[in-house]
Amino acid sequence: MTTPPAPAIAIDPGTRFLRVARTRADGTPELVDLPGTVPGEGLPTPAEIRGDREAALSLAYTTYREHCGMPGQLVLVVPPGERAVPPGDGRMPRPRLLDTPHAVLALLRHAGTPIARRLLVCDLGASAAGVTECADVGGSVAVVPAEPSPRADGGYGAAADKVVLEGVGLSPDDTGVLLELGEARAHNARRIEVALDRMTSRPEQADRFADTVLFEVAGQEITAGLVHQVLGLLTDGLDQALGRLPGGSSTGPDPSRTPVIAVGGAARLRALLRHLTGRLGRPIPLPDGTDPALAAVFGAALVAGGHVDPADRYPHGVAVRVHRTVAGRPRDEELLISPPGTLEPGGATVFAEADGERVRVRTGPADGTGGREVQVLVRAAGTGTAAPAGVVTVPPAGDGARFHVGVCLATDGTARLVLQPFDHGRPDAHPAGNRRPEQPTPVEFPLGVLPADPHPDPHPDPPPDTQGART
Template sequence: MTAPARHAVAVDAGSRFLRVARIGADGTPRLVDLPGAVPGEGLPTPAGVRGDPYAGLGVAYAAYREHRGTPERLVLVVPHGRQTRPAPDFGGPPPRLLGAPHAVLALLRHADGTPPPPVLVCDLGASGIDIARCALVGGTVTVSRLTRYGPPDGYGAAFDGAVLDGAGLAVDDPDVLRRLDLARAENARRTEVALDRMTDRPDRAARFADTVVQEVAGREITAGTVHRALARLTDGLDRALADARPGPDRTPVVAVGGPARLGAVTRLLTDRTGPQVPLPDGTDPALAAVFGAALVAAERVDAADRYPHAVAVAVHRTVHGRPRGGELLISPPDTLAPGGATVFAESDGERVRFGTASADGSGERAVRILVRGEGAEDGGPAAVVTVPAVAGERFHVGLRLTAEGAAHLVLQPLGRGRTGAHPPEEFPLGVLPDGPRPGTGPAPPLPPAPRRPPSPRPPDTQGVRP
């Protein structure tokens, strides 16, 4: 990786807290202390922006700029699936959007320097639970959401409400909620010990239940009150895992989010899924996503959310009546995202027209897919796919990655000059290689994919041929 930017920050917006993080002088991520922030948590999310992640991100970033200035690099943590959307303009540098599972895995990958195995990322938040399966495919971390569970009264928020209600406190008073967060942070160890005693010694659970573990707004909160409220978390997690159907394999799981601070919750999670993946250096699970994003912003680790190499197709051009070989760049490095939109080959901002007709007039053509690493002049072979060839027909050529990381060559017929007049044709390529392969020979061909025979088109001498 390149040297870290002088001034880079990451922002994560939850329904309870807005968090801003950057890399400290010792090289570790930490929360930025801003006026009004709850220690260890971040800025309380204003009621008017709850449920709108982009509005929350804007509020947090504006607070940072007001007190710390404009950064050179900005990474915004967003729910998985939204990282390929256009980034909002908050002023300052164009932000990079990073899906929450990728942010968490960036933190883990930075800690040990090895790619993660297939792992479940279980994000336990105030509003709901997100469980995603992550795997390293072709140099890119693919993320497949298994389930989302979000009850109307929230998940972690419902737990907080049950604790406050059990203590006779208002459940919707922002000041009371802020005091609960402070008390929880200050007494986390005491609470955990008391809950463990209740679980380990059921014969003495009633005695341990009277142990005061927190004090909020003049009211005592006992271990019994917290223990009874835990049903909101454990029952919800059971429902989410039932919907996720993670399968019989013991898949490692990393638990993040505020409720992941409670051992009773993480134990239930690992019992149902697989061994727990520890966060580095005792990282607070509620801060794992924003800390991982801060490392990406500072260029300490690559997010691995996009294919890292350029992808091209071998073509022939006719110049002054003579054929010339070359490469047509389809996708620049760090452009293709699993589950993202198709990336089409462009030149000067316009999509390139591509012909498939062969010189001998046969009905099919072999198209060679090339992968080019950084600094390389020519691409190495990645795959060969056979496509039907029709004289005079022109296409826009593109690539897309499925959510599982498999590449597809996409040919969009122009349809008498009108893009989209016919549906695109797709040809599976398999998984793109982690890096360019040495050698000049073509990769083994893939079988031809079925294709609807197109109607004849008038001859068109522009464009390129494979």
């Protein structure tokens, strides 16, 4: 009898809910029904670990393993720049990390939703409001991590819930009360929408509707005035996130604007989406009416199950300017290190190669004096467009020293130029004959976030004070 393969799962450790998802046989993503799961939400996050991503991931994974066994594949949803992984105990497959924008876009691509060349992913979660710029190039998506928004007291959506509950004397740390608040909102969505429409369209008459009771939570009446106050907090937080984008401070939809996708629990609020529409135009609909709070974990589950590629490899090529001596004459050239679509976040360093062999370079004059400023370029896939990605000062090495030059991409989206010393006299085996010697320690130079959409370099030739490595 053939043992069925272990299931593939994805985990999104939200501030309010821990969401574990998988795909059915037909490829449809769904939440895993674990003990204590709230239908359509996930496992409630205990108050004592809210905001602790590692603890939340560990709890979600442990709960799944105890009731469903070891998964075969594991994808973790993490915000750009926040790549926490739960401590391993020897009983976890090596997790793949996927940031929220790539997970959401995987969901759309799997459904066949047309994706623009450039777009924005607006994550309106419980912890913060964030807007990430994305560039889709040849099947890969490059992202520019958003500047973190200043957190309100208790987060973003969570802070808004706190205002509602404390406004009527209830505790925002009571899981049962939070669940009841969510259910009441869902059951009275139309009533809330009408009340907010009246108050926002006629602000001079807002006071007339402020005392209207919209719903109850734990026996306490929630009024339109309180909900309207919370909407103001959410729109202010969204405006702050949008204001960090180039041109994001404009106040009106523009057909030429970059398309936007809205996800996260707060994106359920139609009044907040109308505010977003007024700023950037109507968001792209999620496939099959997907709950925006589940979009990221559903997309990650599709990746975990092998239904769609994560498209998180860097889509452009990375090169450095070098000097070569040919027939006794110096020549300025460009050395391609990483071809388009080869750099993977958290993956291995990619080294420059020629004819299947790593290229060896010198970093300084033969006498070892002075350093060299090496210009790093990003060349847009499929075009001749190049953009500077930075200049690094490489210290000199001894006469005859050679290096392999490479580049790597960290899980937070930042890149590093890598120089791996090449020991041409290194034997193939350890003198004892049972193991290879350790490789010399590489030298790394931070490059920051690589351009998502390279713009033409107005100065294709290296400036006079910028030298290249020598091959």
